[in-house]
Amino acid sequence: MRQLPAFNALACTLLGLAGGIACAQEYPQKPIRLIVPFPPGGGTEPLARMLAQKLPEVFGQQIIVDNRPGAGTTIGAELAAKSPADGYTLLLSSIANAISAGLYRKLNYDLVRDIAPITLLATTSGVLVAHPTLPVKNVRDLIALAKARPGELAYSSAGSGTPNHLSAELFNMLAGVKMIHVPYKGGGPSVIALLSGETPLSFASTPSALQYIRAGRMHALAVTTAQRLPSLPALPTIAESGVPGYAAETWYGLSAPARTPEKIIARLHAETVKAYAGADVREKLDAMGYTVRTTTPEEYGALVRSEVDKWQKVIKSANMAVD
Numbered sequence: 001m002r003q004l005p006a007f008n009a010l011a012c013t014l015l016g017l018a019g020g021i022a023c024a025q026e027y028p029q030k031p032i033r034l035i036v037p038f039p040p041g042g043g044t045e046p047l048a049r050m051l052a053q054k055l056p057e058v059f060g061q062q063i064i065v066d067n068r069p070g071a072g073t074t075i076g077a078e079l080a081a082k083s084p085a086d087g088y089t090l091l092l093s094s095i096a097n098a099i100s101a102g103l104y105r106k107l108n109y110d111l112v113r114d115i116a117p118i119t120l121l122a123t124t125s126g127v128l129v130a131h132p133t134l135p136v137k138n139v140r141d142l143i144a145l146a147k148a149r150p151g152e153l154a155y156s157s158a159g160s161g162t163p164n165h166l167s168a169e170l171f172n173m174l175a176g177v178k179m180i181h182v183p184y185k186g187g188g189p190s191v192i193a194l195l196s197g198e199t200p201l202s203f204a205s206t207p208s209a210l211q212y213i214r215a216g217r218m219h220a221l222a223v224t225t226a227q228r229l230p231s232l233p234a235l236p237t238i239a240e241s242g243v244p245g246y247a248a249e250t251w252y253g254l255s256a257p258a259r260t261p262e263k264i265i266a267r268l269h270a271e272t273v274k275a276y277a278g279a280d281v282r283e284k285l286d287a288m289g290y291t292v293r294t295t296t297p298e299e300y301g302a303l304v305r306s307e308v309d310k311w312q313k314v315i316k317s318a319n320m321a322v323d
Helices: 004-026 043-061 071-081 094-105 141-146 163-175 187-196 206-214 262-276 279-287 298-318
Strands: 032-036 063-067 089-094 115-124 126-130 156-158 179-183 203-205 219-223 248-256
Touching: 004 063, 032 043, 032 071, 032 248, 043 063, 043 089, 043 262, 043 279, 071 089, 071 094, 071 248, 089 115, 089 156, 089 206, 094 163, 094 248, 094 298, 115 298, 126 141, 126 163, 141 219, 156 163, 156 187, 163 179, 163 298, 187 203, 187 206, 203 206, 206 219, 219 298, 248 262, 248 298, 262 279
Parallel strands: 032 063, 032 089, 156 179, 156 203
Antiparallel strands: 089 248, 115 248, 126 203, 126 219
């Protein structure tokens, strides 16, 4: 009889473990909301569409894409951070979230503390392009010209605080030059500005610039990523062209509110990685200029932390801030 309490405690423990396993197996029991902090039609749309198509096949529940654009992705990120941590709210996060963490002085959430990483999904590259009339053949020529004409060379971007804006400011910081930022309302107008000669330079996304590079309407100087691109194998990286340490790429990942149960995170991770490993998904995303890259939650969390730190330094160097 004296051993009965111990027996009961053990039985309760075993029942609790069984219940936890059952709970994880039963998830999800209702539709899952995927918050996308951008308007429809942007770079996140194909990735969100893939999740909305593939995950219901294994979960048996709908993935509802909820576009919440505005304030440099902070509106959508705050909504996710403050949602119940039950696995029924997810966030399609990106490099823009890491930039906003350093750009906005006052945020009602902390990207690292309040958002739980699940996996990196994909990346896209950038390419430093020049109008054909600009007298430069490579990055070293550009640096020499920029130093000879400080504050005169201009580059277009999709807007203040956007990834291609920060890519250019990182170049300014590491190359020791000062080029002038000319923001436009989106990536399309930014590319048009370069094509028309309004601005002589841009750090454009490779998918948006590739057709014009091949047609000779833009002169590609280098890619922004740490490695050369399969689509432009002869084009060097900025780092190997005289700016050591330079690397900038746009990345996208899947996250959830902090304190979401580990078993739910694990299942979301496993099924998302499996979906993105499919040949059909990879082929479609490759054709659109994405590189599928999945990670563990720990690896994605480390990437987010390193990107927040990196872009905070660039933002401080460029004296940028938003109240």
